[in-house]
Amino acid sequence: MKQKKRTLLDKIKYLFFFLIVLLAYPCPVGAGSETAPHNSKPFLRPLTTLPRFEKIVAGKYVEDYQSWRFIYTLDPALQIWVWDYLRTHRPPYASFIALEPQNGRILVLADYAQENPSYPGIWQKASYPAASIFKIVTAAGALEKGILAYNSTVFFRGNQYLLTPQKLQENKRERRINFAEALGKSNNVVFGRIASKLLGAQSLRNFSAAFGFNQTLPFDYSLEPSKARIPEETYELARCGAGFGEVTLNPLHAALIAGLIANQGVLMRPYLIAAIHNQQQQKIYEAKPAIIDQPISSKTAADLTRMMIRTVEDGTAAKVFQPTEKKFLKNVTICGKTGHLSGQNPPGLYDWFIGFAPVENPRIAFSVLTINQNGHKVKGTILAREFLKEFFRDVSN
Secondary structure (H helix, E strand, O other), rough: HHHHHHHHHHHHHHHHHHHHHHHOOOOOOOOOOOOOOOOOOOOOEEEOOOOOOOOEOEEEEEEEEEOOEEEOOOOOOHHHHHHHHHHHHHHEEEEEEEEOOOEEEEEEEEEEEEOOOHHHHHHHHOOEOOOOHHHHHHHHHHHHHOOOOOOOOOEEEEOOOOOOHHHHHOOOOOEEEEEEHHHHOOOOOHHHHHHHHHHHHHHHHHHHHHHOOOOOOOOEEOOOOEEEEOOOOOHHHHHHHOOOOOOOOOOHHHHHHHHHHHOOOOOOOOOOOOEEEEEOEEEEOOOOOOOOEEOOOHHHHHHHHHHHHHHHOOOHHOOOOOHHHHHHHOOOOOOOEEEEEEEOEEEEEEEEEEEOOOOOOOOEEEEEEEEOOOOOOOHHHHHHHHHHHHOOHHHHH
């Protein structure tokens, strides 16, 4: 009897040990099998290492990892162009991500840090203040609930960028502005009022969750989740809705937000690994486009697009795109959203620009983040502008 008990205990211990090993080491589904399904998830959990883009085979970046070969989705020409730009201008920290909004395929995944210019992993982190990018969530909530239309008249007074508790209350000296223009010019007073007086804390929580905040996004490699703490107190809620709250944003998540607007409100799963081959050069995995969710309707996405066009036409990015790029913009319509805020992890001035183009039939969605210190002024809008001119070179000449 004791021997049987010992044998049973040994089996339990072995099974427990096997489960630990299985969870600790990611393994492609069906590795070693010629009949492995090509549309299965490649790993039991996301890889915690950083991908390395060093070898190009047949026009694709490949990486030999353990006993497998990863074939990446990146466009080498675009990836190298962004790397060259960052190495030339040398921002203290930067991240640039571009993807195809209809399927989630990543075309560029580049970052840079002066202390470690090769593989800093900036795109994996989510310690960066979302700043006015979060106004997109506030605007989406107001549009989706039918509280405002994209061309509704909204009101503010005084400096549109200076939000104070007193400005949440209307008086006789109000100025009027179009809702689309308010987003384009990133009017803090308008968005503070929308969040605190029209949406409310719970609705803003619901929409931030729908947009992927406080959730782990599915991806081939590990990502820190974006965080959004939505307060109840009126003025703090107003600050949050205007982009000054305790909200952090992952750069890949930022590109996905632009992508879901470009994709009629549908959020696609991003993917970097296009395929995996085993040592026998057999394909054991092939990525397939997959929908994560649809947080907003196609109408709301279309209205947000109209509003984000104003950012480039006469809003916070107009000085970068107008009037020097009128010929380019005549052929390629761009929409976007800027965000600027100081942060501490790492310390510096955070400069965001996210968007997509062309508006009529989006081919690319992107996010740019530069973190400037000690007088550096590498602007995300300028990097995005130059990249888009390179990407659309065939239609802009």
